[in-house]
Amino acid sequence: MPTSASGLTRRNLLVMAGAGATSLALPFPRPAIAQAQPIKVGLLLPYSGTYAQLGEAITRAMELYLKQHDGKLAGREITFIKVDSEASPPKAAELTTKLVDGEKVDILTGPVHSGVAMAMTKIAREVGVPTIDTNAGANAITRQLCAKNVFRSSFSNGQVGLATGKAMVEAGIKTAVTFTWKYAAGEEMVGGFNETFTKGGGKVLKDITVPFPNVEFQAALAEIASLKPDAVYSFFAGGGAAKFIKDYAAANLQASIPLWGPGFLTDGVEKAVGSAGNGVKTVLHYSDDVDNPENKAFRAAFNDAYKIYPDVYAVQGWDAMQLIEHGLKAVGGDVAKRDEFCAAMGQASFKSPRGPFRLSSSHNPIQNFYLRELKDGNNVLVKTVATEFADLTTGCKLSA
Amino acid sequence: MDLVLIQILNGLQYGLLIFLAASGLTLVFGILGIINLSHGSFYMLGAYLSLTLTSYTGDIFLSLLLGIPLAFAFGMLIEWLFIRHLYGRDHLQQVLLTFALILIFNDLQRDIWGPRPHSVPIPSYLAASVQLSDVLSYPVYRLVVAGFCIFLALCMVYVIQHTRIGQMIRAGESNREMVEVLGIDSRLLFRFVFAAGVALAAAAGAIASPIDSVYPGIGEPVLIISFVVVVIGGIGSIKGAFFGALLIGLADAFGKVFLPEFASVVVYALMAAVLIASPGGMFGRAS
Known part of the structure; x- marks a missing residue:
């Protein structure tokens, strides 16, 4: 039949020719070329304008995390594709589309600005690309507009x-x-x-x-x-x-x-x-002097790399990478298994510099909150006021 | 002291400060015929000059003494480089060029001073405050700012009414061609007026810097409110700018407390009301 010939793509041919017995044993041999390509993570963050510093902090933490893992998570190489969001909501849809359709990113991260986040997550919900909000606090993203492929490593307002x-x-x-x-x-x-x-x-x-x-x-x-x-x-x-x-x-x-x-x-x-x-x-949800080994190690490593101490935004970038790593490990690095990948991220639970981190049923962090007092230009930790504290899930129909 | 009196004080103090910013705008608009959108950038320049100079000199008033002449010189330079090509041209071209200046100044600001907010210290001898109610105090420095604004307003009145250059400004405003026929170099006159406008905006940004924080985009709200003042007061009228600014200051202070839902429109509603009653502004020439 003519259709069977056209169903045999070049990639499948290569798999069959080159991969040998192990891959043939799998029910659907995964394309060898795709497996060899790095996983593309899109960063839609402000690199200019008022929020540039926040975008930079998030990016630096993500790059540091990757560097500490020799450029690989779950055995797969990772490449970052950075796009300047300019913290401009009117440009958000176009830039997100550029990352999703143009660059074909496997995972989408960002932004800082809630207006940008609303446009970005709208597209993410439509096309299903796994997405991690690294800062923007708009409630709706993990309340009424929650989605199985949209996560937050930051907070909601x-x-x-x-x-x-x-x-x-x-x-x-x-x-x-x-x-x-x-x-x-x-x-x-x-x-x-x-x-x-x-x-x-x-x-x-x-x-x-x-x-x-x-x-x-x-x-x-x-x-x-x-x-x-x-x-x-x-x-x-x-x-x-x-x-x-x-x-x-x-x-x-x-x-x-x-x-x-x-x-x-x-x-x-x-x-x-x-x-x-x-x-x-x-x-x-963070204080410079949170007393745990993860925070101490993170602060030291960040300062070594960039000659500046990290802030809450950097922690959010760091934890976005922890989330991605958890998801990738669960699917053996096969990011094409979106449903399993997202489900694994939803179940992730790990130690963050901010304290214990896991996600609620609507994918917003369940995390500690700290009371800090400003003293001569420094925020000093007073105490932990809420332990493993979750946001409301008002209007979200996802269940854990 | 009760809330009404406190709000009158707040309104007058805020009004005097926006008068300083608006006076430069109305001069440039009225005499040069230039719509200068970059006026807010000169306010920002003043604030950042004050930040840098105060860190060297240690005193806001010393930095004002140095900063105002610097801003004046900078204004001369900008006029020579850009503004002089705009005289007599379409307002759209003026808007385009001065809008471009905003973008350039914002980028320069970020490259030189960075995105973080900064703070300028209030001199220690003025750090006191006046008790207004059992819990509320009023910083003495705010009163000094008001005094400084009144002082500059009086200086302006003197220069315009009683000096030769003021005479030329008034003449240039009413009939530019006649002034040129009489042998006065209007190019120099215009350069002086533009630079004075820049210096006034910078003076406002600088004197306000210790009560404000100094941050990117600090001049943009000032630009908008200045235009409102100029329109209310009448284009080109210093007296109009003065009373227009006080009116705006009071409307803002009372609007926020007594009409909180409409706080953002009170000022513009006032502008519309003045324009309906007197289309040329309070002290504008009917045209």
Whole structure:
């Protein structure tokens, strides 16, 4: 029959000619050429613009991990294909398609920006390519939009808020005012915070927002002072965070109304705020001084390689590689077995520099959260406020 | 002190600062006829100059003394290199070139100073604060910023009303050709005005740098609010920029507290209202 001749592809021919008895014993001989090719991992990360530093930290950790494994995971060579996301949501779909269709990546990782992540994971869900979100915290990715091939090695905004609310209740705080930019990340963190804080018996006096990216905070500070809560829960990032922390200290509010927030409030601006940040308490899934051998080894190796200590973003990149390795080991390096590969990643459980790491049924990390206090430009670990803490899985239909 | 009085104080202080940024924009727009989108970049330049110079001199005021002349010289250079080719041209071409300048300045900023936010110290002799309510204090340095803005505003009034160069500026504004016929070199005059605009924006960025943090893109919100001020006040009018900025500052402070859901539109609603009542702006010439 003519069809049988065309069914015999060049690759199958090569397998049969060259591979010998072992491969013939398999029901479907795997193509030898494909097996010899490296596994392509796509990195859609910002290498320019405001978030360039975050993209670089994630990439460096992934490269370091690979280097420590001599360029191979589960016996397969790995190559990285890096694309600059520019943290630009309008370009995200095009760049993702370029990686998936153009470069034919086997695994997709990235991004930093939630807007980019929404577009990237939409395509990932459609084409089924195994995907690991290495930072973006948009709740939906591991809640209502969860998918069997989409994983997160970072956090969800709501999860960080939930952990902080819990920590503030435990610190004996009864009333709070929340204050953030009026945009998705801020509102999701405040949403998580309100949930656990209110459930724990706390009362939120008012949710104050300012338009993004407005950094004129005096009006809100005056309002906070007139409301007199026990504490303020606040999220800003980058330059806005540095300015807010300084304004807050300059208004002398820190003495009577302690400032709390997710770790992103202080990470990266510790030095910029200096002593003005003293006493600001933040909760995050990582702290520089987490006391475990994995963290010590990771920090030393990272500093050896790049002459700078790693941050939370680097840890997220590192753990994305741990996830990939777990998945690949389970399928003997055959990344074409997508379902088995993804199932294995979903079941992965390992030691991360941040502490124990495993995934929830909706593929968001179940992880420790740490309370840190800012002291003269350093985030100092106070204690672990939540152990193996999971995000809500609201709206996700996957089951473990 | 109750919330209303505190918000008046906040609004006036914020308004004075945006006046400083907007005054340069309105001068360049009104006298040179140039839409300068890169005005925010000069605010950023001032903030970063202040960062670098303060780290050398140790004092924000010394760095202002050095930085403002540097910014003025830089403005002369930019005018000579780029802006002078734009006089009398289509606004679209002006927007294109000055937008390109924003992109270039942003890249230069990143190469020189990097993406991390920085901080400029408040001089220790001004680190005190004034108690406003039982828990709220007001930093003395913010009052100094307001004073500095008023001082520069008075300087501007003096220069424009009582000096020969001010006379030329006023003449150039009302009839450029006649000024040239009278033998005044308008090219030099324009270079001076543009450089003064750059210096004013840089002065605003520099004096605000200790209360702000210094970070990439710091000038962009300033550019937008400055344009609003210029439109409200009337194009080319320093007096208009002054009162327009105070109005915006107060609207912003009260909008955030009493109309939080509409905080982001209060300022623009105000602009629309002024334009309906007086299409040329509060102190603009009817055209």
